Amino acid sequence: MSESVISVSELTRRFGATTALDSVSVSLPRGAVYGLVGANGAGKTTLIRHILGLLRAESGSVRVFGLDPVADPVAVLSRIGYLSEENDLPGWMRVDELIRYTSAFYPKWDDAYAEELRRAFALDPAAKIKDLSRGQRARAGLLIALAHRPELLVLDEPSSGLDPIVRRDILGAVIRTIADEGRTVLFSSHLLNEVEEVADHVTMIDYGRIVLSAPLDAIKESHRSLNEAFIAHVGRAATPAPEA
């Protein structure tokens, strides 16, 4: 097995009386698509925020590319593309300004690829972010996450922002391309069918604990579907998929 892109060991995180993560340990080798699934509030975003260094490990450790993302944010973040669930792009920027600004941070930024994505996502370069629809804002967020060809792409609940067409026609293809190039994708979702379509490896999280982490093929060997596996390990059904 190749070296781990992400290595989380015995990570515990509490917010007051709530335990958001409870002794979580995961190791994600390079070059695959990892689906992080769980109900809303299960701890997916908390785990992702630790991986990005936005939360400091209270106990346990987090390593990304072998580095501590809190101690060395520049070395870690410059190799990650991240689409936030919050979609907090600055509303005052125009799309072309967003691209120009973001490109400054990534030495591997690919102008041609950024332009290709902008056209594919039908984004007007002169449009202000705050005037874009929610789906268009998510597309702009995805564009800046992808255009520097990151070694690790982290998508936090992309379904919550991206419209069905982008999810169905573009996102899947992009994710597969990244994995085929030997890069790594981690995406969280509460939609099991979405994960089932693209993931190589699935990690299920419930009440802050990892209840299952296995290759998708192995899960399908023991269960008829991911949904059945989810019920078997979590004890209840996952959220139904939205209308495409």
Next chain:
Amino acid sequence: MRSPALAIGWEFRRRHRWGLIAVAGYLFVVAMIRFLILEPGDPVLVDSVRFAAVVSVPLTATFVYLLAVFSYGFAGDLAARHSMYPARMFTLPVTNAALVGWPMLYGTAAMAILWMAARLFAVWPSGIEIPLIWPALLGAALLAWTQALTWMPYGLPGIRLIVAVLCLAALDTVVLLAIHFKAGEPGMVAILAPQVPLAYLVARFAVARARRGDVPDWRGLSARSGEIADVLRRPRDHFSSPRRAQMWFEWRRHGRSLPALVGLLLPFELVLLWLAKDAAAFVFEILFLVLITPPFMAAFTGWTGSKPHPNVNDSYGVPPFIATRPLTSAELIAAKLKMAMWSTLSAWVLVFVTTPLALAWSGTWPVLIERAQRMNDAIGTPRAVAFVLLILAAFIVSTWKQLVQSLHIVLTGREWLIKGSVLLTLTFLILLGPIVEWIIDSPSVQRALWNALPLILAGLAGLKMSAAAWIATRLDRSRLLGDRALVLGAACWLVAVLALYGVLVWFFSTPFVARYVLALIAILAVPLARISAAPLALAWNRHR
């Protein structure tokens, strides 16, 4: 809660409970002073400075606070084109009349109660008849018009601020003219009473427009502005570095606020020079007002500019978009400091360009020349030039300092720390007036303070240096700043202190002021600890 009226009222009460409790507490304290502490006719509180500290300043602050509360000013974007009325409320199953009427009723009632309570409970200067009705109506009218004007959608960003300032100033002017012409209470009531229903109609029109999404857009009206926009939209080259990109980001987000505000106020201040003419004292008062404007406005813009989410009142966390920039926390702070520097310089360029022009055109230039000549004769040209440059430098540095000095608090993202700091600052400001006057009135206190001055300064300098040493250690241990940057920063600070000390020694070459006192003043004057703490604060917030 069975009615929209109760629900809207509950939201105000729940969201601003601590502020409203503080207002009630203040009125309670004022009433206690009047009814339990002071004897009838006791003049102890009734002089201008004490009256300002106990009544005028807190009352004005409360008035402004209530304006912001009831116009939903804490949650809205004053500079935006769209209405500041919360859009989430547009989907409630209530009429426009209810959406407008209840907040306006609560707000105007709160204003009227505030005045009535202050009128009844505060100790007012004797010999002046304090009216009961019309100031309450004035407060209510100002609030109603603020609501109407801030809830209105506008065609251009920033227009709201200009329209609101002009309209409210016009209403104030009408009232001042009425006072000047000695209009009685019935006359004032006749002027002010129609304002609230009038403002209600305007506010209802504004909310109805905003509710149906009718936001005018005047940005592309003229061909000329379209051409300018096209020029501005030309694709530009890449930023030469991530630091430069972040500096651009900060400038676009916060940097233009201070020059814009200063530019907005300067014409109103400088036009007074035409009224001053040969009255030298008035000319210098106006010039002082002009010089104090950038640091004063910087205190406001600095506070809002420090907030990671400037348009969201409840969120102090670093937004993921910024937190995931591949820059160190020190580099993110450096961009803010540079932005503050450019913002300061832009504001002062406006002052330095417009003020001489206004002095020349208004014919008040000779007043300044004459005073400069007298100073030149008294202390000599080099010292006169140094004095003027030192004063200007102090104002400029103070402007920059106002912009950045709250970074170490606001960037922590801890609400308890931020609100506690605001409370402490306000308490200090309220107590400052009476303390200063107590010192002025007591020669013995002045003597004791003068004798203890070196000790006080040494204590403060020791505190500052200890804090700086602790911060430097933390910066080093957390690897937020490298050894080279720390040493370079310390060297720059030392050079600035030595330069200031040199100027002070040269300027105050008198045996009455010991040189070590000047050294302590130089140490205290050059910013160090609070600015150095900003990267620590951001890192604490960014990696929670």
